[in-house]
Amino acid sequence: MKKISKIPWAESIWFFDIDDTLIDTAGTTLSVSEGIMRVFQAKHTVEETLRVRDNFNDIFNLMMIGYRVKNKEDWQQVPGEKEAFEKLLQDIGKSQNRVKERYGTSKKWSREVFIKFAADKTGIQVTPELVHEAADAYWVTLTEQTMVYPQAFDLIQVIKRHNRPIYLLTSSDGRLNMDDEGQFDYDPRYSEALKRQRIELLRERGVNFNALSIGDPEDKPHLDFFEKAIKIAERDLGKPIVFKNAIMVGDSFGGDL
Ligand SMILES: [Mg+2]
Numbered sequence: 001m002k003k004i005s006k007i008p009w010a011e012s013i014w015f016f017d018i019d020d021t022l023i024d025t026a027g028t029t030l031s032v033s034e035g036i037m038r039v040f041q042a043k044h045t046v047e048e049t050l051r052v053r054d055n056f057n058d059i060f061n062l063m064m065i066g067y068r069v070k071n072k073e074d075w076q077q078v079p080g081e082k083e084a085f086e087k088l089l090q091d092i093g094k095s096q097n098r099v100k101e102r103y104g105t106s107k108k109w110s111r112e113v114f115i116k117f118a119a120d121k122t123g124i125q126v127t128p129e130l131v132h133e134a135a136d137a138y139w140v141t142l143t144e145q146t147m148v149y150p151q152a153f154d155l156i157q158v159i160k161r162h163n164r165p166i167y168l169l170t171s172s173d174g175r176l177n178m179d180d181e182g183q184f185d186y187d188p189r190y191s192e193a194l195k196r197q198r199i200e201l202l203r204e205r206g207v208n209f210n211a212l213s214i215g216d217p218e219d220k221p222h223l224d225f226f227e228k229a230i231k232i233a234e235r236d237l238g239k240p241i242v243f244k245n246a247i248m249v250g251d252s253f254g255g256d257l
Helices: 025-041 046-068 072-077 081-094 097-103 111-122 128-145 150-161 188-205 223-237
Strands: 013-017 166-171 176-178 184-186 211-215 246-249
Touching: 013 223, 025 046, 025 128, 046 081, 046 111, 072 081, 097 184, 111 128, 111 176, 111 184, 128 176, 128 188, 150 166, 166 188, 166 223, 188 211, 211 223
Parallel strands: 013 166, 013 246, 166 211
Antiparallel strands: 176 184
16 A cells, blocks of 8 residues: 655645536436436427437436446446447547547537537437537536535635645536537637636535636646646746645546546
């Protein structure tokens, strides 16, 4: 086992992932896919709408579990195991040719893409407007229902009692726009602005952070993502960070730790 060194409170600098670390995004997602349903119901049958919702939730779950797998055996809990996850990642990549060309990688967590895939799997055609509207409904409902984990809330209060800084590092929500061919485009400023709105609301729920860094366009686990966050933190602190005193809290080994 690696030796754990003690960090004095007075020197500590805290970095947190947000989704599924501070707030229950995954748990909330399954209930807020109702927002997607409202939009589909206006144009499709109840059966189709329910299938879109179930397919959306399956896709989301596969992504969640896929990213959290730590050991080979863990794949047995994943429906379709590693191949299903890799196929999904491939399909996500194929839906974002221009994004990959321009930014070197695709946006993995775009709900717009999940909604399109869920409709494809249901066998129904969707317009760019419908995908856009459904994704908006999803994020609005999710933001309204966001719950801060009680233990995370307590930890934040303790850190703030010690008067230490908290920086939030969060992935892009991958707010993309679909075209008529089912290809997606990405405007980092648009995507980042929407995520910032969503995260600023956490202040009202007692998450008292110093600064926020969002993965648009550079995202986890790329080094640039972390360098961007460090720059933002150092600007806020007014001095360089001593890394041995920095703590990163996250829920994904691959993405955060
Ligand atoms: Mg997370």
